[in-house]
Amino acid sequence: MKQILKILGVLLAIFAVWIGLLEASVVSQSYVWLLPVYLVLSLGCYGLLMVGIGLMFFPTCPQEAQLLQKEILEAKEFLSSKGVDMGSD
Amino acid sequence: MEKKNKYSIIIPTYNERLNIAIVIYLIFKYLREFDFEIIIVDDGSPDGTQDIIQQLRQVYGEERILLRARPKKLGLGTAYCHGLRYASGDFVVIMDADLSHHPKYLPSFIRKQIETGASIVTGTRYVKNGGVHGWNLLRKLTSRGANVLAQTLLWPGVSDLTGSFRLYKKSVLEDIISSVVSKGYVFQMEMIVRATRKGYHIEEVPITFVDRVFGSSKLGGSEIVEYLKGLIYLLLTT
Numbered sequence: 373m374k375q376i377l378k379i380l381g382v383l384l385a386i387f388a389v390w391i392g393l394l395e396a397s398v399v400s401q402s403y404v405w406l407l408p409v410y411l412v413l414s415l416g417c418y419g420l421l422m423v424g425i426g427l428m429f430f431p432t433c434p435q436e437a438q439l440l441q442k443e444i445l446e447a448k449e450f451l452s453s454k455g456v457d458m459g460s461d
Numbered sequence: 462m463e464k465k466n467k468y469s470i471i472i473p474t475y476n477e478r479l480n481i482a483i484v485i486y487l488i489f490k491y492l493r494e495f496d497f498e499i500i501i502v503d504d505g506s507p508d509g510t511q512d513i514i515q516q517l518r519q520v521y522g523e524e525r526i527l528l529r530a531r532p533k534k535l536g537l538g539t540a541y542c543h544g545l546r547y548a549s550g551d552f553v554v555i556m557d558a559d560l561s562h563h564p565k566y567l568p569s570f571i572r573k574q575i576e577t578g579a580s581i582v583t584g585t586r587y588v589k590n591g592g593v594h595g596w597n598l599l600r601k602l603t604s605r606g607a608n609v610l611a612q613t614l615l616w617p618g619v620s621d622l623t624g625s626f627r628l629y630k631k632s633v634l635e636d637i638i639s640s641v642v643s644k645g646y647v648f649q650m651e652m653i654v655r656a657t658r659k660g661y662h663i664e665e666v667p668i669t670f671v672d673r674v675f676g677s678s679k680l681g682g683s684e685i686v687e688y689l690k691g692l693i694y695l696l697l698t699t
Contacts, residue, residue, distance in 0.1 A: 375696050422609045426587075427605055431588070431589070433592035433669040436592070437594045437671050440671050448483070456516045457516060
């Protein structure tokens with residue numbers, strides 16, 4: 373099944389539950405009418421939260437850059453000694 | 462006795478004279494105990510990339526490093542197809558030539574594949590022991606935003622969609638690559654999403670990503686538009 377159909381399926385299921393709640397009127401109607409607004413808001417919050425968390429704990433590796441610099445020198449030295457032209461480009 | 466696997470490492474290049482020499486040196490340094498070949502697909506670099514490859518072949522052996530050049534810049538996706546035609550390994554590794562992918566992670570890809578029997582092992586920057594160096598706040602923000610969007614909409618099953626440091630079973634790569642149409646770095650995303658949809662066993666290993674040491678990496682408005690177009694395309698077709 374195409375991904376878009378899966379997502380539409382999820383939305384449809386949520387819509388059906390919502391209509392069910394509206395019809396059954398177990399909870400106050402005014403609450404039920406606002407549920408889609410809450411859904412959109414919470415989805416937005418989820419997105420912002422995930423980006424925020426991702427940014428806060430963004431894994432960085434400055435030590436890797438230093439190690440790489442060392443290995444670049446090592447490679448240049450070795451390859452130059454083997455007669456490979458390692459002049460700067 | 463267990464048959465020893467052979468690994469074909471395909472690296473597309475364009476003007477990577479210095480970088481490719483260092484990458485090849487590092488591959489030989491870290492993969493001593495494995496049977497492998499390196500296939501360089503050079504798109505007619507004017508900077509002498511092909512000359513330096515020939516010199517490296519003299520140092521490391523002509524059968525270990527293959528140069529399969531193309532006359533001009535023809536794109537990343539077709540570069541892998543081109544390289545794949547000459548690959549004699551059971552497994553294929555694809556990686557970038559610009560030193561952002563460090564060959565020291567190759568043994569962990571191989572070990573992970575052997576332990577799990579996975580069809581694909583993909584490097585991920587966004588887990589413990591992984592990481593990125595050299596990105597400013599805006600670059601990190603775009604990357605996280607793009608990732609959250611893709612995770613929410615595509616359910617791809619992997620944490621790093623646009624990473625391009627991966628190990629494939631050769632037959633699996635041949636199968637997937639034939640159905641991929643995207644170009645640029647949406648290509649990498651489409652590859653892994655299609656693999657997930659086809660039900661291939663995918664494993665992840667942490668990698669670090671040091672952004673271009675020589676030269677600068679590019680991420681502009683047009684890349685973001687391309688990414689969003691790719692996302693919609695994958696929503697509709699996978």
